[in-house]
Amino acid sequence: MPAARTTGIAVSALSDENDCKQVRRAGDAAANVPPYDQGGNIVLNGLMMDRPLLISSIITYAAEVHGTAELVSADAQGHVTRSTYAEILPRISRLAHALRTLGIRPGDRIATLAFNNQRHFELYYAISGIGAVCHTINPRLFPEQLAYIVKHASDRVLFFDGVTAGIVRQMRAQWPADLRYVAMEDEPSTSAIGDIPGLLCYEALLADHPPAMSWPELDEKTASGLCYTSGTTGEPKGALYSHRSTLLHAFGLAMSASKLHGQGKRLLPIVPLFHVNAWGTPYSAPLTGTSMIMPGPRLDGASLFDLMDREGVTGSLGVPTVWRGLLTEIEKRGRKPKDLTLAIIGGSACPRSMIEALENVGVEVNHAWGMTEMSPVGTCGQLSPEQAALPAEEKFALQETQGHRMYGVELKLVGDRGERLPHDGRAVGELLIRGPTIASGYFENPEASAKLLDSDGWLRTGDMARIYPSGFMQIVDRTKDLIKSGGEWISSVDLENIATAFPGVAIAAVIGIPDAKWDERPLLVVQPVSGATPSKESLLAFMATKIAKWQVPDDVVFMDSVPLTATGKISKLHLREVIARLRA
Numbered sequence: 092m093p094a095a096r097t098t099g100i101a102v103s104a105l106s107d108e109n110d111c112k113q114v115r116r117a118g119d120a121a122a123n124v125p126p127y128d129q130g131g132n133i134v135l136n137g138l139m140m141d142r143p144l145l146i147s148s149i150i151t152y153a154a155e156v157h158g159t160a161e162l163v164s165a166d167a168q169g170h171v172t173r174s175t176y177a178e179i180l181p182r183i184s185r186l187a188h189a190l191r192t193l194g195i196r197p198g199d200r201i202a203t204l205a206f207n208n209q210r211h212f213e214l215y216y217a218i219s220g221i222g223a224v225c226h227t228i229n230p231r232l233f234p235e236q237l238a239y240i241v242k243h244a245s246d247r248v249l250f251f252d253g254v255t256a257g258i259v260r261q262m263r264a265q266w267p268a269d270l271r272y273v274a275m276e277d278e279p280s281t282s283a284i285g286d287i288p289g290l291l292c293y294e295a296l297l298a299d300h301p302p303a304m305s306w307p308e309l310d311e312k313t314a315s316g317l318c319y320t321s322g323t324t325g326e327p328k329g330a331l332y333s334h335r336s337t338l339l340h341a342f343g344l345a346m347s348a349s350k351l352h353g354q355g356k357r358l359l360p361i362v363p364l365f366h367v368n369a370w371g372t373p374y375s376a377p378l379t380g381t382s383m384i385m386p387g388p389r390l391d392g393a394s395l396f397d398l399m400d401r402e403g404v405t406g407s408l409g410v411p412t413v414w415r416g417l418l419t420e421i422e423k424r425g426r427k428p429k430d431l432t433l434a435i436i437g438g439s440a441c442p443r444s445m446i447e448a449l450e451n452v453g454v455e456v457n458h459a460w461g462m463t464e465m466s467p468v469g470t471c472g473q474l475s476p477e478q479a480a481l482p483a484e485e486k487f488a489l490q491e492t493q494g495h496r497m498y499g500v501e502l503k504l505v506g507d508r509g510e511r512l513p514h515d516g517r518a519v520g521e522l523l524i525r526g527p528t529i530a531s532g533y534f535e536n537p538e539a540s541a542k543l544l545d546s547d548g549w550l551r552t553g554d555m556a557r558i559y560p561s562g563f564m565q566i567v568d569r570t571k572d573l574i575k576s577g578g579e580w581i582s583s584v585d586l587e588n589i590a591t592a593f594p595g596v597a598i599a600a601v602i603g604i605p606d607a608k609w610d611e612r613p614l615l616v617v618q619p620v621s622g623a624t625p626s627k628e629s630l631l632a633f634m635a636t637k638i639a640k641w642q643v644p645d646d647v648v649f650m651d652s653v654p655l656t657a658t659g660k661i662s663k664l665h666l667r668e669v670i671a672r673l674r675a
C-alpha cells in the first residue's frame with residue numbers, strides 16, 4: 092500500500108474502519124493532530140498560503156493596478172467631482188487613522204446615512220479596513236425604524252451628508268446621547284444640522300492624518316458591514332456581512348455580471364450605498380478596474396439620463412421603479428444615453444414590457460434577484476451568446492426569469508412538507524438558498540435567527556419560484572403575496588407584469604382581497620403614467636386576452652401614487668391597509 096504523508100505523521104492509505112480508528116488514535120497522541128474528513132480519513136491539505144480575504148486588499152489592489160479608473164461623484168446640485176482609485180486610497184487611509192483617533196476599535200459599529208457619493212465610498216473602505224463595521228442606514232426608513240436600528244446596532248459614530256442632515260435633526264433626540272456625529276462636508280458651517288455639541292466635519296477630520304496606512308491583518312471572518320432589512324413585517328433585522336463573504340460576493344458578481352465590469356467600463360449604481368451595499372458594486376467595480384459614477388440624490392429620469400450621457404455610463408443597476416423613470420425620459424428624448432448598453436434590473440420583478448422597451452432602444456436587460464440576507468445578489472440573467480441569439484420571443488421569456496445563480500449560491504425548491512421539488516421548470520415551491528455569501532443568522536436577534544434556516548441549514552427566502560433545467564430561476568411570488576382563489580393560486584407578479592404592458596399604466600400592484608365565495612380574489616391597483624387615463628374596462632379586457640378568465644382581477648383601483656417601500660418597491664403591506672380603509 093502506498094504511504095500517505097500528512098503534517099508530521101506518515102500513515103498507510105486507509106482501507107477500512109479499523110485503519111481509521113488506529114490513525115485517529117495515533118493522531119490524537121501526536122502534538123500535531125491531522126485533519127479528518129467525515130468518513131474518518133486523513134485529509135491531505137494543500138500547501139498554499141492561508142492569507143485572509145480582506146476588503147482593504149480590494150482598494151489597495153485597485154489603486155495600484157487600476158489606478159486611473161475614475162470615481163465621479165455628483166452632488167445634490169448635480170455638480171461633479173472626479174477622482175481616481177489611486178487618488179482615493181490616501182484619503183481612505185487618512186480616514187482610517189481618524190477613526191482610530193476617535194477611539195474606534197475592531198467590532199465597533201459606525202453608521203452612515205448618506206446617498207451615493209465619494210465620501211460614502213471612502214467610508215466603506217476605511218471603516219471595514221480597520222476591523223470596524225460599516226452600518227449603512229436607509230434614510231427612507233420610518234422614524235421608529237431609524238430610532239430602533241441605531242440603538243440596536245449600538246452605533247458609536249454617525250456620518251451624514253447634506254441631504255440627510257434634516258433626518259439627523261429630526262431623529263437626534265431619539266438616538267443615544269453619546270452618539271458622535273460627523274457631517275460629510277467640506278466645512279462644518281455648510282451643514283444644515285444646526286448646533287450639535289462636538290459635531291465633527293469630514294474634511295477637517297481627515298486633514299491631520301497621514302495618507303498611508305498599514306492595514307491590519309484581520310481574520311477574514313471579521314464582520315465588515317451591517318444592513319437592516321427594510322422591515323416590511325416586524326422590526327428590521329440586521330444582516331452582518333464579513334470580509335470573506337464580501338469578497339466572495341464581489342468575485343461572484345464580477346463573473347455573473349461580467350458585461351457590467353472591466354477596464355473601460357463605466358458603471359452607475361442607482362441602487363443605493365445606504366442599502367445592501369449598492370448590490371456589491373463598490374467592491375466589484377474597483378476590483379475589476381470599472382469606473383464608478385455616483386449619482387448623489389438626484390435619481391429622477393432626466394437627471395440620471397443627463398449624468399449617464401455626460402459621463403459615458405455603460406451599465407447601470409436599479410429597481411424597476413427607477414428604470415421606469417429613465418425609460419420615460421428615453422421615450423421623451425427619442426434616444427438612450429449614448430453609451431448605455433446594459434441595464435441590471437432587480438429588487439422586484441421586472442415587467443416584460445420594460446425588458447422589451449429597453450432592448451428595443453439597444454439596452455440589454457439582465458434581470459437579477461437577491462435579498463439583504465444574501466449580500467445581496469443571488470441570481471443574475473446575463474445570457475450566453477447562443478441565448479442572446481434566440482428568436483425575440485424566446486429571448487424575452489428567458490430575460491423575464493430572474494436569471495441563473497451566482498457562483499457560490501445554491502438553490503433548492505421545496506414543497507409544503509419540506510420535500511425537494513425538481514428543477515423541471517414546472518414545479519413551484521418555496522426557494523431556499525445556501526452559500527458563503529448568505530446569512531446564517533441575524534445580528535443580535537436569536538428569535539428571528541432561529542426561524543431563518545431549515546433543519547439542513549438552508550435559508551428560507553419566503554419566495555415561491557420555479558427552476559428550469561437550464562438553471563434559470565423564476566420568482567412566481569412572495570409566499571405571502573400569492574392569492575388563493577377557489578383553491579387555485581394566482582401569482583400577483585404575473586398579473587402585474589401583464590397590466591404594466593397596457594398603455595398608460597406606470598405601476599401596477601395586485602393584492603388579494605377577502606371574498607365570501609372564492610376566499611380571495613385579485614384586486615388591481617394602478618398608478619397611471621402622468622397625464623394618462625387608462626380605462627378600467629379596456630385594461631381588464633386586455634388582461635383577459637393574456638390569462639385565464641378566473642385569474643383576471645375583479646376590479647381596478649386608480650391611485651395617483653402607489654405606496655413604495657424604503658427601497659422603491661411596491662409596499663403591499665401599506666397598500667393593503669389603504670385598500671382596506673377604502674373598502675371599509
Ligand code: ADP
Pocket residue numbers: 319320321322366367436437438439440441458459460461462463464493552553554566568569656658660
Ligand atoms: P429590500 O430590503 O431590499 O426590500 P429584501 O431583502 O427585503 O430587500 O427583498 C428581498 C426580496 O425582494 C426577495 O425575497 C424577493 O421577494 C424580492 N425580489 C428581489 N429581486 C426580485 C426580482 N428580480 N423579482 C421578483 N422579486 C424580487
